[in-house]
Every structure is written in structure tokens, then in C-alpha cells.
Amino acid sequence: MTPAEARDAFTRLLQTPDPELDLAEAALLIAAEEYPDLRPAVYLNQIARMGTELKQRIRAEVEPGRVVEMANTYLFEELHFKGNREEYYDPRNSFLNEVLDRRVGIPITLAVLYVAIGERAGLPVRGVGMPGHFLVKYAPATSGEIFIDAFNGRTLTREECAKMLNEMYGGEVKMRPALLEPSTKRQILSRILNNLKSLYLSRGDLARALSASDRIMLTDPHLTSEWRDRGMIHFQMHHDAEALKDFTRYLAMRPEPEDAPRVKQLRGQLISRVNGGLRHARLDADDVREFRELRIGFSDHRRRRTQAGRIDEEHQPGLADGRDRRRDQRVVP
Template sequence: MNLSSAWQYFRDEIQQPDEHINLVKAALYIAQEEYFDLDIEEYINAIEAMAIELEERLPLENYPLKIIQCINQYFYDDLAFTGNKENYYDPRNSFLNDVIERRVGIPITLALLYIEVARRIDFPMIGIGMPGHFLIRPDIPEVEIFVDAFNNGEIMFLQDCQERLNQIYQQNVTLKPEFLAPVTNRQFLARMLTNLKYIYLKQQELEKALLCVERILLLFPNATLEIRDRGLLSYQTGRFNQASLDLQAYLLQVPDAQDASTIRRLLAQMGNL
């Protein structure tokens, strides 16, 4: 696979310690794979401009709820950002430049934008990787409130998170503490890429799905299921050497996997090619 400059910029960005990774730049390098002439600085400047405008509107009362309400009014009422419920699986919802321009996105990209604008007004927020629906919350330990960036900045408490989880899975699900744990920058980017990977798989764009898997493996080189998926996608796109290496590595890690017999059949077929 030929490596693009966007891929290399992404790789260089994530080589840093996790807390030094610039999420905006890394997200825009993901988008640059689709938009080769994308001007990274233009979108960074757009976020800076939002923060400057927002700062002028901040309330005198410096309470977290007041600040969140102010961000929400600016973001959702004035700028008209919204969750794309009509076309959730449009790949553009996963590209930060498109989200800024079109003002629609999915939970994780709207969360990223919200976090980055909030950070620039000295109101740090963190990503919460709740299964099925990404949330954010103020980075203040004693403040146990969550914000749903996809649903107009809805303010949520623990019981709301429980109800949202039940709604997503259409059954009662135990809200485990780890469901509301903060995500690292690498986990944040991996979740963005996983969303995009499944969108591309749904659209049968296998080359693009493979690029997403490659980037996830840059973030987490030992991710077992991603090694398997790179093997399967390599097989489907005719890269049999890479497919064989990855699928053998997968079986070494999880020889009793549910799909082990299928993987062994694929390896046998490649051995006969």
C-alpha cells in the first residue's frame, strides 16, 4: 500500500506521548486522506475563531452549568450545529473539516469540536466512551454531569446515561463504571476510525476501510481484532502475503477464536494460490 503524506503526518502526530497528541490535527489528517488539498491551518483557525467569539459571551458566573449552557447556546442556537440523524452513516460526518463546514456530525466528531472550543476558553472537557454513544463531561472530578454533543448539548446525569444505554440496546443494561471512564487521545482517535471503518464496510469501500484499520494499528499495534480485519481486508483486496501474515498472527493470539475454522480455511486457500 502506498503511504500518503496524510498517513505519514498522522503517524508522526501520534508518536508523541498521549497527552501531547493534538486531536484536531490528527482528526484533520484522517480527513486529508479523503481531501488531498485540505488546508489544516484553515480549520484550526476556524476553531480558534469560534473560541474567541464564545469567550465574549461567557457569563460572569463561572459555574460549570452556566458555562455549558453558554456553549450550547452559541454552538447549537447561534451556529446551528446539529447531529445528523437523517444520514448518520454519511462519511462526511466523520471528517472534522466537513463537520465545521456543514455543521452536522455524529456524536464523536461533534464532541471533539465541543471539547476543543471549550479547552480554548479554559473550560477543559474530556471524552467519555460510553458504548453506542460518545459523551463528554467537564474535567472536574466533583462535577458528575455529562453532555451529549449530538443532541444539542443535552445535559445528562447518571440516571440519564442509564436510560440512554437501555434505549441504545433496547434492553436493560448494567451501567458499569468503565462505561463512563474518560478516554485517552489514542482511544478517541481509534473510536473515530472504527466508526469510519464500519461506514466504509457498509458501503463496500474496502480500500478505504483498510486504511482505517492501518491507522488503528498505528495507535494500537497489538489490537487483535484489527490484525484479523487487516488480514481479511487484505485478502479481499488481493494482498495475499499481508493477509497470510495477519491471519496467522491472529490465530497465534487467539487459537480458539469463534472464527478460527473460517480463518484456517482462508489460509489453506491462499496456500493453494
């Protein structure tokens, strides 16, 4: 499958109503642009077999705690899926094929796999985009909810989720019910792509960052800040016409954002260059600074310290209400 074929397949799949969208297939199509030899059907069959095995193990079990315990034992103890603490920022952690092959990932990809296997086993599981750490929610209609932290292979109560959030953000982000509501599948895909975009930007790989941004726009063209973010990538790549288009759209969608003066200034430079037929100019010092500052909005890439003192990170496109957050006024993906 060529990258173009993978993009076309991803675009077609996104036409599916969200409840029926196959999250695992979409995640594999994201990976297929990076892995031309990837055959999604092979991995989907593998996931299906895991789902069948889990379903057979659960059988008639109905007690929620026991069901989750059995699922966790199968995935984390027998199949050995776990969080990749040693190489957290390896882009391979964001590709579902690599997670299946290597048995390691980050919170969101491990959660996607958990949901995919759980759905095939008939379990009511959904992804939950809690800020800073993606979770899984098991919520049967007849009883209470259980949250699963797939990265650490454990279950959590709502109170424990609130404690985790407080530890990650030092009280800056307050827990509220909306933060533990299920994410749509498109939101999950957008968050995976934001992770990749942030990683690629940290490595100076603008072409791959642009590819990720383009696909984020496919998941939701109404993500206002993404028009600005993609415009900044185009600007850095000297794609003047494309950057001008994205900045113009951004300002039309959000007429007076906090960064409006600088975006308007950059847009004015682009208009002059495009109309004047000038050669692409290199970014001056202010442009470079602004590019770095605006990259803060590319992902919620927040450093957090656990009680044990370990530092790890989880990327996401923003809080559940869609607002961007700044991380120490720096971008250090």
C-alpha cells in the same frame, strides 16, 4: 497535502503523548487523506477563534451548570452545530472539516469539536466513549460532572446516561462506571476510523476500508481483532501474502478465539496458494459468508430505537472493555 503526506503527518502526530495530542489536528489529518486540498491550519485557526470567543463569554463564570449552558448556547444555538439525522450514514459526518463546513455530524465528531473548542477555552472537557453514543464530560476539579450529548444538543446526568444506554440496547448492556470514563485520544481516533471502515465496507469500497484499518493499527497495534479484520479485507482484495501475515499475527496474539477454526482454515488456504504460486482465487460461498460474519467485529454498529421511535446508529470499535459485540448476527451498516 497528498494522502501519503497526510498519513506521514498522522503517524508523526501519534508519537505525541496522549494528553498533549491535538485531537482536532489528528481528526483533520484523517480527513486530509480524502480531501487533498484540505489545509488543517485553516480549520485549526477557525477552532481557535471559536475557543477564544467562548472563553471571553464565560469569563469569570465558575458555576458548572452555567458554564456548560453558555457553551451549549454558543455551539448549538448560535453556531448551529447539530446531529445529522437525515443523512446519518454519509461519510462526510466523520470528517471534521465537513462538520465545520456543514455544521452537522454524528455524535463522535460533534463531541471532538466540542472538546477541541472547550479545551481552547480552558474548560475541563473530555470525550466519553459510552457504547452506542459518544458523549462529552465536563468535570471541574472542584465540583461534580456534567455529560453533554453533542448530537442532540443537551446535557445529561449519569442516571440519564444509564437510561439512554438501556433504551439503546434493551437492557443487554448494563451501565457501570467504566463506561462513562473518559476515552484516550487514540481511542477516539480509532473509533472515528472504525466508523469510516464500517461505512466503506457497507458500500463495498475495500480500498478505503483498508486505509481506515491501516490507520486504526497506527493508533494501537495491540488491537487483536483488528489484525483479523484487516486480514479479511486483504483476503477479499486478493492480497494473499498480506492476509496471511495478518491472520498469523491474530492467531499468535489470541491462540484460541471463538473464530479460530475458520480463521485457521482461511490461513491454510492462503499458505497453499502462496506456496503454490497459484493465481488469486475468487471467494467461494463459504468465504463470502465468513467475510460478512467477521465484519460484525469491525465495528459496534448497533441499531437502536429511541422512545420517539426514531432509529439511528452509532458506530464504535467495541465496548469500553474492548470486547466485540454482535448486532443481530447481521452486518447492515
